[in-house]
Amino acid sequence: MKRYADMASAELKELHDKLQQEYDQFAAKGLDLNMARGKPGSEQLALSMPMLDILTSSSDCTAEDGTDCRNYGVLAGLPEARRLMAEMLGCKPNQVIVCGNASLNIEYDLVARFELEGAAGQTPWCKLDTVKFLCPAPGYDRHFRICEHFGIEMIPVQMGEDGPDMDAIEKLVADDPAIKGIWCVPQYSNPTGATYSRETVQRLAALKTAAPDFRIFWDNAYCVHDIYPDDEARRDRVDNIIDACEQAGNPDRVFEFCSTSKITFPGAGISAVAASESNISWLLESMGPQTIGYDKLNQLRHVEFLRDAAGIQEHMAKHAQFLRPRFEAVLTRLENDLGDTGIATWTRPHGGYFISFEGPEGTAKEIVARAAQAGVKLTGAGATWPYGKDPHDSNIRIAPSYPSLEDLELAAQLFTICVRLVAIEKLLA
Numbered sequence: 001m002k003r004y005a006d007m008a009s010a011e012l013k014e015l016h017d018k019l020q021q022e023y024d025q026f027a028a029k030g031l032d033l034n035m036a037r038g039k040p041g042s043e044q045l046a047l048s049m050p051m052l053d054i055l056t057s058s059s060d061c062t063a064e065d066g067t068d069c070r071n072y073g074v075l076a077g078l079p080e081a082r083r084l085m086a087e088m089l090g091c092k093p094n095q096v097i098v099c100g101n102a103s104l105n106i107e108y109d110l111v112a113r114f115e116l117e118g119a120a121g122q123t124p125w126c127k128l129d130t131v132k133f134l135c136p137a138p139g140y141d142r143h144f145r146i147c148e149h150f151g152i153e154m155i156p157v158q159m160g161e162d163g164p165d166m167d168a169i170e171k172l173v174a175d176d177p178a179i180k181g182i183w184c185v186p187q188y189s190n191p192t193g194a195t196y197s198r199e200t201v202q203r204l205a206a207l208k209t210a211a212p213d214f215r216i217f218w219d220n221a222y223c224v225h226d227i228y229p230d231d232e233a234r235r236d237r238v239d240n241i242i243d244a245c246e247q248a249g250n251p252d253r254v255f256e257f258c259s260t261s262k263i264t265f266p267g268a269g270i271s272a273v274a275a276s277e278s279n280i281s282w283l284l285e286s287m288g289p290q291t292i293g294y295d296k297l298n299q300l301r302h303v304e305f306l307r308d309a310a311g312i313q314e315h316m317a318k319h320a321q322f323l324r325p326r327f328e329a330v331l332t333r334l335e336n337d338l339g340d341t342g343i344a345t346w347t348r349p350h351g352g353y354f355i356s357f358e359g360p361e362g363t364a365k366e367i368v369a370r371a372a373q374a375g376v377k378l379t380g381a382g383a384t385w386p387y388g389k390d391p392h393d394s395n396i397r398i399a400p401s402y403p404s405l406e407d408l409e410l411a412a413q414l415f416t417i418c419v420r421l422v423a424i425e426k427l428l429a
């Protein structure tokens, strides 16, 4: 395979004609495939079905502290559920509140709390003319939507293999008191799969910020989501940010989030927020008027089903069995079709739910449109950047988890055809 940039126009045209024929054959099949959202496949959901048999009308619904889980109360979550989520995050149970069915909900609410109440006794954000957030990009579109919803100005920061560009971050936060926060997906990041290095974690914890109420939103959504659980060299673990912030003298800087959405059932799992004990006390007070407590029966079910860190690991290894071949099918296709062409790069994650793909500048929208026309839905181009605006129009998020392996192979095949077609058209233009 030759680098496209080294090929003569005639050769490129010939290749384009051949690819166009392949594309037309795909389009004629009337496919309806989806590589857009990071949802577990149905075989993965089946792994957690036994959890639904745990609580029946004859179950004892009493928690270890005697709480009757059928009734109101226990805002911070059952002790055993706090312990389970703390084990998952590697922090202490008293640093954890177990919440409802989605971590995104806690994240949204926390931004709303800072807007209404302020952080650390500072002015509520809604009373300030401008509030800005740093947004490592490519990143998670729903984080960006929260900012947009609250009118928070987003500043993109380039993501790299070790996390976001820390030199840029240090400069930005040092002088601008309007920068109040940063979104981080620190392990198996959405969408690049990168895990923040020790140095990145330490620099974030020690940041000298012009804003005294600067907060890190540490969305550890993929903290146990290894694709290669048995391979030490390919099992990432990000450092504990709560400890790092405490050691750096900024104990209240960070709020960490996670859920069992991609462990048991998305939308029907349990979620958690972790932070310093003083942040947890403030949060419980702030949550008081909002709810009497979350679904303790679901907490009980999850504790019984997952048990502890070892139980979670065992369960996640079963997920990995389904995810691994899917990731590998896409990666092999990318390598075979695009490997030496010089037109694209992509990530090779050790975990999480996504592969991040970079095509030639100014092609992502067209590639996504071309794939859609032939029946393969991809995440909208631009979605991985704040305001949906990828400055290079080059990034595409690939989500291999949901389709069957057979469908995924077809979808990946069509994807690289679209990439090559659009790249050649750009070279010839």
Ligand SMILES: Cc1ncc(COP(=O)(O)O)c(C=O)c1O
Binding pocket: 038, 101, 102, 103, 104, 105, 140, 185, 190, 219, 221, 258, 259, 260, 261, 266, 267, 271
């Ligand atoms: C980084 C990240 N955070 C949060 C979520 C959503 O989690 P939950 O279902 O707990 O709201 C996702 C889902 O894709 C995600 O990728």
